[in-house]
Amino acid sequence: MTLGAEQNVRGPIWGELTRAQNRQxxxxxxxAxxxxxTQAKTAILVMLDALTQSLDEDALSRDRLARLIELLGSSDYERVLETPTLMGAPSTQTIGKDALNVLFxxxxxxxxxxxVANAAGISITVAEYLLPVVAAMIVGSLxxxxxxEVIGFIRNEPAIPEDFTAALQLPVGRGSSGFFNGLTLATHSVYGDADRPALFGHLAEEVRLGANAADADPYEPVRRIIARGFGMRARYVPWFAKLHVWGTSALQSAGTQAQQRLNQFRTRMRHEDR
Structure with a gap:
């Protein structure tokens, strides 16, 4: 399976993990x-699968969203993703444990x-040290x-039009349809603005305190940005997803009925011609 094919099947986080460090x-x-x-790959995929199920079953709460935003405000996770020597660093264990607790x-x-140890065939001791590193890499990928997009939201830059229909086509990878028409604005050339920790920290605090809570969730765009990053289902428009499923089923049923009636009409016409 090619890199592009794996990314489309396994989602954008896996795509970033396989892109980083010159694909190594x-x-x-x-x-490290x-x-x-194969065992390292299995451990990563097991974690990604568990994370996907966790987020799909439990939409980001206000507190969990705030904690995740705080992690994304640090450039340390991107450095771990891009720097092989940091995989074994004590500092990576520290920030990785924070990431692990927030993600799961x-x-x-x-x-x-x-x-993970059972699935990958490794010892629990190795898994305990491996998991924080993988968690740090996942946050770096996200x-x-x-x-x-998050910085654009914070700075109130022009919003990108949403496409709810495309949002139902999952998993979402770079260059494919998604919450924002598949447009990926993130770059891989820098670790971010110097004021990024302060920007993200302020946003996290607003989310946590429930600023403007009387409005219709002003932080919904941030949830969708993060959901798209994870390649998650459009959980915040469940009525649309249900309508889509109902409509598809209704069309299939109508098509079957129409075909049956057409066959009956043709049979009757053949009998009348005789």
């Missing part, structure tokens, strides 16, 4: 922990080591994918 990030991670690449929640994060 997964191999470099394996070498003295593992075969403390309870799920505590149980993740045994789950930061690359969403940074420009």
């Amino acid at each position: 990030a997964v191999s470099n991670l394996a070498r 922990f003295h593992l075969p690449r 929640g403390p309870e799920a994060a505590a149980n993740m080591s045994s789950h 930061s690359f994918l969403t940074r420009a």
Whole structure:
């Protein structure tokens, strides 16, 4: 399977992980922990699958969204993603544990080591050190994918038109349809503005305190930006998704009925011609 094909199937986060470090990030991670690449890859995919299910079943709460925004305000995670030598650094373990708790929640994060260890065929001890690094890389990937759009929201730059129909086509990868017509504004040349931590920190605090809570969720665009980064389903328009499913089913049923009636009409006409 090619890089582009894997990205389309497994989503944008996996696409970033396989793009980083001249497409050697997964191999470099394996070498850092003295593992075969297949085991490192399995560990990453198990974590991504668990993360996808977690977010799909539990939409981002206000507090969880705020904590995630704070992580995205740090350029440290992008550096881990792009720097092989940081995979084994003590600082990566520290920020990675923070990322792990935010992404999965403390309870799920505590149980993740045994789950990944069993799936990848590695020891729990190795998994306990591996998971924070992978979590840091996941946040770094999400930061690359969403940074420009979140900064645009904070600075009140012109919004990008939404396309709810395209939002239902998942997983969403770079260059394909998505919450914002598949347009990826994030760049990979810099780690971000010097004032980025302050910008993201202020946004996180507003989200946490519920500023303008009387309005119809002013931070909905941020949720959608992050959801698109994860390649998640358009959870915030569930009525549209249900309508889409109902409409597709109704059209299929109508088509079947029309075909049956046409066949009956043709049969009757043949009998009358005789």
